[in-house]
Amino acid sequence: MAAGPQAGLEPTVNAPARTLEFDWPMIKVGTASYEAGPTGTTVIQFDRKVYSAIDVRGTPGTVNAPYMNMYYDLPELDTVVFAGGSWYGLEAVTGVASALKDDGVRDGKAFGVTPNIAMSVGSIIFDFGSRRLNEIYPDKRLAQAAYRATKPGVFPLGATGAGRFAKTGHFFGCNAYSGQGAAYREIGEVKIAAFVVVNAYGAVTDRQGRVAACYPDPAWPEELRDNPQTTELLARFAEMQEKKLAGSADGERDRNTNTTLSLVVTNQKLTPVELKRLAVQVHASMGRALQPFTTMYDGDVMYAVSTAEIEPKMYVPEIGAIAGEVMWDAILSSVPEQPQAATPADGPVLGADALEDLEGDYRFSQFVTVRVEAEGRRLKARAVGEREAYAIGKDGFTELKPVSETDFMVPGRYPLTLRFADEGRLVINPGHWEQVGKRADD
Incomplete structure (x- = not known):
């Protein structure tokens, strides 16, 4: 068999990065990347099987999503896997499941009403096209390296793991570098964690309404170039688009392929319907932090997990409201420092x-x-x-x-x-x- 273009690539595991540290032994996180891409994967593993639900907006590439909508009242989920590489990156999800079997964590034997089979779910972002100059993707080998490097209480932030070559803001032409983010909060005994890979068509927006990262268009009004405000960009979008179309013979507009992958986890026990509604509520809340959100060019997915470690303390809408704020924090934490343009010399440097x-x-x-x-x-x-x-x-x-x-x-x-x-x-x-x-x- 001929060696493929990925033969010989070495995984970079848990690369140094900004991190969120949180106290929740049930959750372990591992990341791995092929720096030649660069592209990568993020594995979130639970210490025992947990309850899960999903909310899908658009057509993201997913594994096991339909099964999660069956509303089975059983703790079946082992891992959530996020990856780059578009459809090819889905191999990362199944690769983690097979690693759970190979390592003896799950063996297929029947215990009670369900067999002891690994359940790994996950989704991918699109990081190909004009973004990268190659099509290296997160494969089974890379995903298993990330899984075997998982550790509790640490989540790498920024352009690492599945967010290694994410971007945001193409709707406004910002084309800012993006990444993955996380946030954590405790309210009494209730724990809430949010994890996200931000590869959105819209722009990341902070709580003051500012665009978190953008390469402004030189044709924008000066006040927008110096301090882009999402509200103003949207308010003036029709005007700017009219000028853009007037200057184009065929009216062709930019297009892109985008996905935002998210996961919210609580330790409070929830029914399948409650968990589903939590996913819907938190997913909808993300439209504040990503504007515009869930467009035709976005395939967004939200996973919701209950570790069921404590009995109910709050109503689901209350958990959802807090989790929406935690998710906004996670989205903001995904933004890395943006590269700046080099300054050309005054004249020739070489003969x-x-x-x-x-x-x-x-x-x-x-x-x-x-x-x-x-x-x-x-x-x-x-x-x-x-x-x-x-x-x-x-x-x-x-x-x-x-x-x-x-x-x-x-x-x-x-x-x-x-x-x-x-x-x-x-x-x-x-x-x-x-x-x-x-x-x-x-």
Whole structure:
């Protein structure tokens, strides 16, 4: 059997990140990523089987969702798995289930009314297309590495795990980097935790109505560029869209594929119907933090879990109101620090001979190759593969502005830096979200 493009990739497990620490031994969390993607997965494991429900908005990729809508009054759920990789990433969900069997946690034997079979549910986000220059996905091996690294009381925040290459705000053209978030609260004996992977078409909005992260459009009014407010962006959206359509011959609009994955957990015992209504209520509340929410281009899913550790203390609407606030905190915690555009040098940095040494075709995947050519003391690039490489298009060459002897940039709304590294490597957007290409014949 021929080796696939993922052969030899090594999982990065529980990478250093900002974290939420919480006191709930029942819940264990593990993350893993393929940094060559980059893409990843997040596994939330419960110390024993728990009750679950689901609320689906749109058409997200899910595993075992229909079964969760059967309203069986049985604690059957072992793990919730979130992953990148679109449909391919669903392998991560079933991979965790088989790991539970392989490790002897579940063996299929019958005890009481149900067999001792692992139940793993989960969903994926879309992190392909123009976002990444390859199609590496979270597979069974990566998911099992995350599962076997789970530990209680720690949830990594930001662009890690399943949120490794999430983005938000495409509705407004923000295209901000996103990630995964979590929050936790105790009200007397009642515990509530919220976990989320934010890959929304809308923009993350804080409690003051500000957009949490955005690359503003230079055509926006100055007050919106300096301090984007979701309310103002929506109020002026018709006006801005009218101008946009007037400047386009065919009226074509941007599209994207988005999903927000969420999980709310309480230790209070709930009936199947109560758990379902909790999922619906908290899911609906997320429209405050993500605006607009559940659009045609969003496939959102909310899982609700009861660990049933305590008898009822609060009514479900009361738990839902608090959980909605906890979920808003979780969404805000998902936002990572945004990369900034490099500042070009005042003039040429390298001589003509040095620039010629950088020439070549740099292959990022079977889909994307970037051709670099020198022209005197200027450097230019063009995508010659099947797809474009961000602002480096296929129709013509794009000039690369020098920043240093190794770095070049392309001016525009979104930061685009190119770094020529050793061993014939070209790194686009070096840093946490970098994409690496290798020069042909090197």
